[in-house]
Amino acid sequence: MKRLLVLLAVLAFVGIAGTVRAAVFEVSYVVESPHPYPNYYNYTWTIEQPNANAIRLHFVKYETEPGYDFIYILDENNNTIATYTGSGSDVWTPWVNGSVIKVRLVSDASVRFYGFYIDKYQFEALPVYINTLPYNITTPGYYILNVSVSDFDPSAYGTYYAIKINASNVILDGAEHALDGDGVGTDYGIIVRDAKNVTVMNVNLTDWYVGILSGPVSNLNIVNNTIVSNTFGVLMDPSSNNCTVANNMIKDSTYAISISSSSYNTISGNTISHAYTGIRLYGTGKENTIINNTIENSGSTGLALFDYGSNRIIGNIITHSGASGMDVQSGNNVIMNNIISFNTYSGILLFYKGGNIIAHNHIYSNNLGDSALSRWNTYQAVKW
Numbered sequence: 159m160k161r162l163l164v165l166l167a168v169l170a171f172v173g174i175a176g177t178v179r180a181a182v183f184e185v186s187y188v189v190e191s192p193h194p195y196p197n198y199y200n201y202t203w204t205i206e207q208p209n210a211n212a213i214r215l216h217f218v219k220y221e222t223e224p225g226y227d228f229i230y231i232l233d234e235n236n237n238t239i240a241t242y243t244g245s246g247s248d249v250w251t252p253w254v255n256g257s258v259i260k261v262r263l264v265s266d267a268s269v270r271f272y273g274f275y276i277d278k279y280q281f282e283a284l285p286v287y288i289n290t291l292p293y294n295i296t297t298p299g300y301y302i303l304n305v306s307v308s309d310f311d312p313s314a315y316g317t318y319y320a321i322k323i324n325a326s327n328v329i330l331d332g333a334e335h336a337l338d339g340d341g342v343g344t345d346y347g348i349i350v351r352d353a354k355n356v357t358v359m360n361v362n363l364t365d366w367y368v369g370i371l372s373g374p375v376s377n378l379n380i381v382n383n384t385i386v387s388n389t390f391g392v393l394m395d396p397s398s399n400n401c402t403v404a405n406n407m408i409k410d411s412t413y414a415i416s417i418s419s420s421s422y423n424t425i426s427g428n429t430i431s432h433a434y435t436g437i438r439l440y441g442t443g444k445e446n447t448i449i450n451n452t453i454e455n456s457g458s459t460g461l462a463l464f465d466y467g468s469n470r471i472i473g474n475i476i477t478h479s480g481a482s483g484m485d486v487q488s489g490n491n492v493i494m495n496n497i498i499s500f501n502t503y504s505g506i507l508l509f510y511k512g513g514n515i516i517a518h519n520h521i522y523s524n525n526l527g528d529s530a531l532s533r534w535n536t537y538q539a540v541k542w
C-alpha cells in the first residue's frame with residue numbers, strides 16, 4: 159500500500175473537545191481487496207496515521223454479495239464502527255476515533271463480487287504546540303504557536319530562524335503570538351523550504367531581516383499575518399510557485415513583498431504601508447496575479463514589475479508613493495481597475511511597452527503621471 163500525501167488540503171477547522179481545534183487533512187492512499195474476492199475470505203487492512211485524532215476512509219466503490227459478504231470498518235480496538243454489504247460508490251465511512259482505522263472483508267462459501275477500492279482518507283490532526291523556539295518542523299501536521307518571544311536572537315541557539323518548516327502538508331497557526339527578532343543580522347522569522355501545501359497564518363512578525371522566507375515551495379499560503387518592521391516582509395525566493403499571499407498587514411519594510419523568479423502566485427487583499435517598495439516582482443517569474451491590495455506611502459515605488467511579465471494587476475489601490483505608483487519593466491501584463499493616485503512621479507511608469515494591456519484604471523493626481531495615458535485610461539483599454 160502506498161501512502162501519498164499529494165493532496166493534503168485544509169478542508170476545515172472543526173471544533174472538537176471544547177477549545178481544542180483540529181485541522182482536517184486528506185491523504186491519497188489506496189487500499190483494495192482482490193477483484194473479485196475469494197470465497198471464505200477474511201482479511202483486515204490497517205491504516206495508521208500518527209497524530210490523528212480521528213480518521214475516515216473513502217470508497218471509490220464497493221460491491222459485495224448483499225447480505226452474505228460484508229465489509230467492516232473497525233477502530234484500533236476492533237470495535238465495529240460501520241458495516242457495508244451490497245454496493246455503493248463515492249462513500250465516506252464514519253469518523254473513527256484514534257490514529258488507526260481498519261477495514262475488514264469477510265465472504266461466505268459462494269458468490270464472489272468485486273470487493274472494494276479505497277483511494278484516500280481524511281484525518282483530523284491533533285495540534286502540536288510549539289512552546290520553545292527555535293523550532294524545526296519536519297513532519298506533516300497542525301502546529302500551533304503557543305509562545306511569544308521578544309528580541310529573539312536565533313544565533314544564541316546556533317541557527318538563524320525562529321521557525322523553519324521543512325515538511326509538506328503543514329499548518330502553522332501563530333494564534334496571534336509574536337515572533338520578534340532583535341533586529342540584528344540576517345535572521346529569519348519563518349523559513350519554508352522544500353515543501354508543498356503549507357499554510358502560515360496568524361503570526362505577528364517583527365524585527366527580522368526577512369519575516370517569512372520561502373522557496374523552493376509550491377502551494378504555500380501566507381495568510382492573515384501581521385508583518386512589521388522587517389527588511390523584507392515576505393521574500394519569495396526562486397521557485398515559490400502556485401502560492402498565495404493574502405490578507406496580511408505588512409508595514410515598515412524595505413520590500414513588503416518581494417517575489418524572485420517565481421510564477422503563478424496570487425497576492426491578494428494585503429494592506430501594505432511605509433515600505434520602500436511595496437510589491438516587487440523580478441527575475442524570471444511570470445503569470446502572477448496581484449489583486450485587491452492596498453499599497454500606501456511607499457518610499458519609492460508602490461508596485462514594481464521587473465519580471466518576465468504576463469501578470470494580472472487588478473483592483474489595487476496604490477497611493478502616495480515617493481516615486482511612481484507602478485513601475486512596469488516587463489511585457490504582456492494586464493493592468494486593470496486599479497486606483498493609482500497621489501504618487502510623486504507617474505501613476506504608471508512604462509519602461510517596457512511590450513503588449514501591456516492597461517484598461518479602466520483610475521489614475522489621477524500624480525505629480526508627473528497625469529499624461530494622455532492617465533486621462534484615457536479611466537475609460538478605455540490601451541495596449542502598449
Ligand SMILES: [Ca+2]
Pocket residue numbers: 223226227265266267268269270
Ligand atoms: Ca459470497
Ligand SMILES: [Ca+2]
Pocket residue numbers: 308309310338339340341364365
Ligand atoms: Ca525586537
